[in-house]
Amino acid sequence: MKKIILVSLFILSMLEAKEKMVLLNIQMHGCHWCAKMQREVFDNPKVMAKLKKRFKVIVLNRDEDIGKIPPFLHPRFYPTTYILTPDMKKVDDELPGYMSAKELFYYFDME
Numbered sequence: 001m002k003k004i005i006l007v008s009l010f011i012l013s014m015l016e017a018k019e020k021m022v023l024l025n026i027q028m029h030g031c032h033w034c035a036k037m038q039r040e041v042f043d044n045p046k047v048m049a050k051l052k053k054r055f056k057v058i059v060l061n062r063d064e065d066i067g068k069i070p071p072f073l074h075p076r077f078y079p080t081t082y083i084l085t086p087d088m089k090k091v092d093d094e095l096p097g098y099m100s101a102k103e104l105f106y107y108f109d110m111e
Helices: 002-017 034-041 045-054 101-107
Strands: 021-027 055-061 080-084 091-096
Touching: 021 034, 034 045, 034 055, 034 101, 045 055, 045 101
Parallel strands: 021 055
Antiparallel strands: 021 080, 080 091
């Protein structure tokens, strides 16, 4: 019985050590939908706590954080949310436009 518990704890610790995917949101100044998404999603502690369980969350501004945005990303719409690999070298998904917390949770099957 002890071996089963130890193996289960080891597997659980391995799963927790797995690096998280990156949820990168790119916004721009003067964008109504960017401001709305910032207010309703990224400034909401409850929403952020839930997102951070699954993702490393990064919010960047096109105008202020130009050097921090990976060079292979070229959003056509603002805001745009990217799901990147943990090393931030590959795009797993791209979600253009505003998304409410409810829509994000639904999309990522987090409800």
